Amino acid sequence: MMKLYGAPGCGSAIVEMMFVLAGEQYRWINVEGFDEPGPQRDALLELNPLGQVPTLKLDDGSILTETAAIALNLLDSHPELAPPAGSAERQRFHHLLIWLVANVYPTFTYGDYPDRWTQSGAEELRDSTNRYRQQLYLWLESQLGHGPYVFGDQISLLDTYLAAMISWRPRQAWFEQNTPKLYTVAQAVRAREEFHEILSRNEL
Template sequence: MILWVSARTSSLACRLAFALAGTPGEVREISLRAGEGRTPEFLAINPKGQVPVLQVADGTVVTETPAIMLALSDSVPEAALLGATAPQRWASMEWLAWLSFTLPGAFQPAFAPQRFGPPPAESAIREAALKRAQAALDFAAARLPADGWAVGEAPGAADCALAMLAVFAGFLNLDPGERLHALRGRLFALPALHATLQAEGFAA
């Protein structure tokens, strides 16, 4: 399998899950900032021009984080990325769906307000987005256990996505909350993720 990513973007969640599961295959990095998502070669793989993108062994291309997490879980079932039981899988998908809705509405306008309105409105757009982002962080932190993992007894896809949220909080100088910050620390301390974190430029 091949997973396409761009460093320090929302593809981080799938990149962490790919490594956590011990997925056979490779990670290929492009630079969205340099416009590599709009090249003819990449658009032939994903016409959306976005990452993450997963290409499975038979050539099927999967896009969007929840779908990729499901594909990774199906491809490496022993890793139980979504959980060991049906309720755990439902809970994992609930987290992933919520995050997929939350990132565009709260975090993206905070990072790039110029994409969401004319210059006179940029400051107000960013300020409103920061408030939504902090509310999302508070929501997540309040629903996490004091110790362990978001779903079940082992780290999984939901933890990878939530750790990404904590990273984004740091980029924006927002408070992820004690429990979300601690979950990020536990996940990033896993030996299976050290090479991925180094490639992304993050300290554990």
Template structure:
């Protein structure tokens, strides 16, 4: 039995959203970062833990392993309901919460398995550039569709920040990056800017996903 959570990941990667959730929940966790400058599949510590060689990978206090970012976030909200980071079962917002929590990894996050190493599906520089351009277009189109079907208030599902807001905030910083996201998803743009500026997350962003010059693209 471990003392707390152990999170495998790297700054700016998909593990960042789990770190944001744990921060807002007030939960202590240990980080295990991948080797700097290499992809996850090249780090034997992660491969041994998760044969898919993907992050985030979260070891629970019980020693059990969890993978898949959406599953981790959903599980954490169930374990720490006092943080109020998800609509509870029976809440009118619950259906849309589950819908969009599944939509992000299925339609958007999955594109990065291709974009990060386009040679997985394309042969040669020219074909790889086509893959990069078309996946960027697909990502932007998916953000546009989501933006057209949500009705944000202060946050995506109401007046309280939740893990869905954290998920969109982190993933929207990846390519095609924020300027294009702002253009295709103007309603959600206001929400992610608000999450960017949340003082409870300032230290985490500075350490794990800093707002460096040109970060918006």
């Protein structure tokens, strides 16, 4: 069985929702505290030298990291969780998936731990990444149709990102007011019964 190393409230919750959506069995291993020196971080570093979650140990013992890589790996055996291969919508899926993790994710990397990146001006770095993230979400809002999911009536792996990320900064009230399409998609995913336990355990 695959082993998913994660921590409550982190991006590992997105991968958990992906696995549930795909009907894949996995074992969740809590490494809360991985971002500070200690046994949890030491254990994670043995698997992933970058010390990041999610870290996935596959059935064959190999290690896979990065949510987008895990999503694309899942699509090999669950192609129904994205628009049809070769379609324009599949191209949009790839574009938005990579755009999300390449643009939005780094704002948390730098904004959540500003002291790691600057000896002065940590608060300024946090504030600037928060503002930039809002601009990114406004752009993403402009790319969406009328739901209920990103690609219409069919849920995809991309939708699991929004279900978790609206609980992160700038928080749900901001999304509801400024990006109603993103908010609607996220709530449609969060309303699905199969995700309730994951969202509750991750305090999302």
